[in-house]
Amino acid sequence: MICIIYFFMFLVISIFLFFYSMDFMISSESIIFEIEMFSMNSTSIVMSLLFDWMSLMFASFVLFISSMVIYYSKEYMEGDLEINRFILLVVMFVLSMLLLIFSPNLISILLGWDGLGLVSYCLVIYYQNWKSYNAGMLTALTNRLGDVAFLISISWMMSFGSWNYIYFLDCMKDSLEMNIISFLMLFAAMTKSAQIPFSSWLPAAMAAPTPVSALVHSSTLVTAGVYLLIRFNLSLSLYNMYLLMFVSGLTMFMAGLGASYEFDLKKIIALSTLSQLGLMMSILSMGGCVLAFYHLLTHALFKALLFMCAGVMIHYLGNNQDIRSMGGLINQLPLTCTFFIICNLSLCGLPFLSGFYSKDLILDIVSMNDLGFYVYLIYYFSTGLTVAYTIRLIYYVVVGNFNFQSFHMIKDSGIYMLMGMAGLIMNVVFMGSLLSWIIFPYPYIICMPLFMKMMVIVVMLLGLWGGYEVSKMPMSGYLFSSNYPNMSFYFGSMWYMPYLSTFGMNYLPLMSGNLNYEVVDRGWSEYLGSQNLFNYISLSSRIFQLIYKNHLKIFLLMMVLWILVLLMF
Structure with a gap:
């Protein structure tokens, strides 16, 4: 019952906010509510809410996707005895995200930011086992680094006399304080959006239930960093922009390579999210904040549906997530596989699905910029990798040989899950063009040579061919696997990043602690301290x-x- 209540409530509020956002956009209007809590040393603690077209539209998308995920969870989490607790955690997660979206004040943003971190920890460890616990700790501690940057930036903003950053972005962008604050915000956004070197927590967070993954990887936790930088884009210095472009380009490339070697269904989709986050961050670093926001919205729709389709497959395959155990599911799950293929093609940028409008525009903008061959190569190679791992995923899951148990019960029978997915599919198909008409008041006319315009199609076709060829390979000869096992392990483990951020971070402190315990606590301090004193007194x-x-x-x-x-x- 609680699922239905929150589903209807979120859906109705989402529709209202969407129409209000269009009204605000047409009238170029924004409203700020301020409630002063208390004042201290000429610095007032103010609870502020900012309503403009961007915050209203993003909140509308978050609530719409959340409503569909909650409706979907009614059947997916049906056997769970604590389903009401799960739904309330999801609602707290959404409310934290809304607080972050509507806040022009660093204090209230920190409340939403920390709320996301704490509730995401509770959701990642929802299935109580060692794997979930380790993933939850990695997620929480990585995001805690961003919280530290937030606290430092709050202390730096005290010199402005107010924490309402939105007033100081443009007029104070040349000051030392604002440069430091914008760098700290960049650091916080990189931790929350899992850019290199903080990428390892994002695939690990797949230990959470699949409805949570659909919410986290589409419109809430990982996009919070992108949204924060969209708000702070006026104050980012040129050096910060170049740093962000380099790191996000590498993240995009690394995630595409990692997804081509992964066999866990949810982790492949998580790595594709990481690749798209790199794309958003890198176009943001070139000054295209509205374009990054546009791709953020279109990506949220098809990524949420992609995770929901993966959840249905995992649900009916006895919680098996290995794509090598799947295959030929188009015969058993025709509707789910249709949704799955449409989302994957939208991710690749197939005309004229929603992902095409934003990705094609981004690649055209990159082609027109004079940023050098390195950026151009990274972008187009990552685009080709996106198509390659998508085709590989479709081949293994949908059209390959059926490799599951001969005794099975797989069919499209979950009415709640199908209805939750059906609510998103029309948006995946049509919302890209609709948003392009709403967000951009005049059409972009991009004039480029024919070979540059055709480069996108050529790279996509090369990626399609590469993904198909890789899918047909036997596992023993799979992309360096037999000849260069270390190379395969290096690419498949995200450039050793999970090991560096877990074992690499823990090994030296634990070893030094053990050495300290053996030599000092049980050694010299024992000899010269308590034991020696006891012997002397005796x-x-x-x-x-x-x-x-x-x-x-x-x-x-x-x-x-x-x-x-x-x-x-």
Whole structure:
């Protein structure tokens, strides 16, 4: 019952916010509500809410996707005894995201930011086992680094007399304080959006239930960093932009390579999210904040549906996530596989699905910029990798040989899950063109040479061919696997990043702690400290006890010795 209530509530509010956002956009209007909590040393603690077309539209998408995910969870989490607790955690997660979206104030943003981190930890460890616990700790501690940057930037903003950053972005962008604050915000956004070197937590967070993954990887947790930088884009210095472009381009490339070697269904989709986050961050670093926001919205729709389709497959395959155990599911799950293929093609940028409008525009903008051959190569190679791992995924899951148990019960029978997915599919197909008409008031006319315009299609076709060829390979000869096993392990493990951020970060402190314990605590401090003190006191007490027991003999002996000394002298 609680699922239906929140589903209807979120859906109705989402529709209202969407129409209000169009009204605000047409009238170029924005509203700020301020409630002063208390004032201290000329710095007032103010609870602020910013309503403009961007915050309203993003909130509308978050609530719409959340409503479909909650409706979908009614059947997916049906056997769970604590489903009400799960739904309330999801609702807290959404409310934290809404607080972050509507806040022009660093204090209230920190509340939403920390709320996302804490609730995401609770959701990642929802299935209580060691894997979930380790993934939750990695997620929470990585995001805690961003919280530290937030706290430092809050202390730096005290010199402005207010934490409402939105007033100072443009007029103070040349000051030292604003440069430091914008760099700290960049660092916080990189941790939350899992850019290199903080990428390892994002695939690990797949330990959460699939509805949570659909929410986290589409419109809430990982997109919070992108949204924050969209808000702070006016104050980012040129050096920050170049740093962001280099790191996000590498993230995009690394995630595409990692997804081509992965066999876990949810991790492949998670790595594709990481690749798209790199795309959003890199176009943001070139000054295209509205374009990054546009891709953020279109990506949220098809990525949420992609995870929901993966959840249906995992649900009916006995919680099996290995794509090598799947295949030929188009015969058993025709509707789910249709949704799955449409989402994957939208991810690749197939005309005229929603992903095409934003990705094609981004690639055209990149082609027109004079940023050098490196950026151009990274972008187009990553685009080809996107198509390659998508075709590989479709081949293994949908059209390959059926490799599951011969005794199975797989069919499209989950009415709640199908209805939840059906609510998103029309948006995946049509919302890209609709948003392009709403967000961009005049059409982009991009004039480029024919070979540059055709480069996107050529790269996509090359990626399609590469993905198909890789899919047909036997596992033993799979892309360096037999000849260069270390190379295969390097690409498949995200350039050793999970090992560097877990084992690499823990090994030296734990070893030094063990050495300290053996040498100092159980060694010299034991010898010179408590144990030595005990031995000294024991020896002293034994000597004094000997004296007390023989005091008469000692007295007589000393008297005899004294008489002898007198007689001698």
